[in-house]
Amino acid sequence: MLSAQGLTVARGGRLLIEALDLAVPRGGALLVRGPNGAGKSSLLRVLAGLLPPVAGAVTREGTLAWMGEATALDSERRLGAALRFWATLDRAAGAALRVSAALAAVGLDELDDVPVRLLSTGQRRRAALARVVAAGADLWLLDEPASGLDAAAVARLEALIDGHRGGGGAVVVTTHQPLALPDAATVTL
Numbered sequence: 001m002l003s004a005q006g007l008t009v010a011r012g013g014r015l016l017i018e019a020l021d022l023a024v025p026r027g028g029a030l031l032v033r034g035p036n037g038a039g040k041s042s043l044l045r046v047l048a049g050l051l052p053p054v055a056g057a058v059t060r061e062g063t064l065a066w067m068g069e070a071t072a073l074d075s076e077r078r079l080g081a082a083l084r085f086w087a088t089l090d091r092a093a094g095a096a097l098r099v100s101a102a103l104a105a106v107g108l109d110e111l112d113d114v115p116v117r118l119l120s121t122g123q124r125r126r127a128a129l130a131r132v133v134a135a136g137a138d139l140w141l142l143d144e145p146a147s148g149l150d151a152a153a154v155a156r157l158e159a160l161i162d163g164h165r166g167g168g169g170a171v172v173v174t175t176h177q178p179l180a181l182p183d184a185a186t187v188t189l
């Protein structure tokens with residue numbers, strides 16, 4: 001579903017990644033690890049097509065959902081409405097149902113009516129994950145999705161990724177924390 005050959009990535013004139021090859025098949029997962037500043041987020045941006053590599057090429061199949069550092073939801077809207085806005089843009093049919101299911105999957109269903117700006121740090125992270133889930137995309141690119149999550153939320157994240165892979169989806173995850181993703185490949189920068 002995703003592959004890259006000979007990826008060389010630089011940022012601000014500094015070489016971060018040199019001649020990296022990777023492949024993530026349907027049902028696959030790739031964990032990207034490395035210390036602060038190693039280039040994990042930059043690699044994810046290159047894989048998403050948001051940042052051009054210095055050399056090499058990325059090939060993607062299917063639709064893409066991106067979870068970056070920002071929650072990427074309108075802070076003044078209520079959580080459910082903010083999610084439905086994006087879910088409708090992603091795919092109008094069944095958007096409300098997809099959002100309800102996604103909120104339940106991240107354990108935020110009771111906060112549907114709460115403005116996004118009032119969510120706690122971990123709840124915002126879960127809301128961003130709900131946005132990815134509700135998009136119904138094939139390939140998930142998740143930048144530090146476990147950051148700020150409590151143990152129960154990390155377990156939900158792992159289960160969501162499992163379910164996505166089980167349905168033929170694929171995922172690339174940057175993380176500093178241990179994440180139980182069976183048979184995941186790892187790239188350490």
Ligand SMILES: Nc1ncnc2c1ncn2[C@@H]1O[C@H](COP(=O)(O)OP(=O)(O)OP(=O)(O)O)[C@@H](O)[C@H]1O
Binds near residue numbers: 011034035036042043
């Ligand atoms: N827009 C930019 N312009 C110039 N340099 C940048 C830019 N964005 C990031 N960098 C630099 O690129 C390097 C890699 O950053 P990146 O965010 O990819 O690292 P990371 O591995 O995700 O780090 P962390 O674990 O702290 O999230 C850092 O040295 C950072 O300062």
